[in-house]
Amino acid sequence: MSQNLEVRNVQQTVELSAPPDAVYAALMDAQQHAAFTGFDAEIDAREGGAFATGSGLNSGYTLVLVPGRRIVQAWRHRDWSEHHYSIATFDLVPMGRGTRLTFTQVGVPADAYEWMDEGWRTTYWSPLARYLAMRRRA
Template sequence: MSSTAIHQEVTFQAGVDRVYDALISSEQFSKASGGAPTEINPEEGGSFSCFGGMIVGRSIELVPNKRIVQAWRVANWEEGVYSIVKFELKEQGSQTLLMFDHTGFPEGQGEHLSAGWHTNYWGPIEKLLA
């Protein structure tokens, strides 16, 4: 059974501004990822490269402290193949609920990607914001 969409919800012990910044700031994301080379243009239409170029793409929609939508790909995917990732942030008192959706990735990649979001994004960002 291959998954064609990933939906995850994560609660961070930090305000929406800090969570948004961790996802869209080169400096903050690099800190979260253990110093891995990161270049993120924090403007709509801007490109990004994380984990030393292993993950690349472009920000399609940026609504500060609310939503990030990106055309996102793993560097070793077939040329021209992009998926869509959406990060929705909701303030819940002093916490932030992140609702995450990832669609359009190559068949057979769902399980690997799903685990990767926890290992490479949510866990490290949680540590950064603690």
């Protein structure tokens, strides 16, 4: 029996003070990912590879990788319906000496939209910006 799950899309743009390759590495390298989020991460950084981030709260599969430019993942949160995945796309564009990251997540359950939208900002983009800035100074 199919369910009609109401979904929404998250779209965010953030400017980061590091080149696209550094942003890509921070997102796809399990050690760096854990360092900037503060949560355990397991990431098989290949197309078709599985990932679990947020100490197991988030999981899925990487669908497309274009190093330094694009990451596309089938992504789900532990609290969502068992077989529901969204599609998360991270587009990285050089901007001066930094990167413009455009993030789109299609198919977020409507009842999770508010906290997902806020969660990306507080758990990912702000800590990622601090992490990248700190690494630049090191």
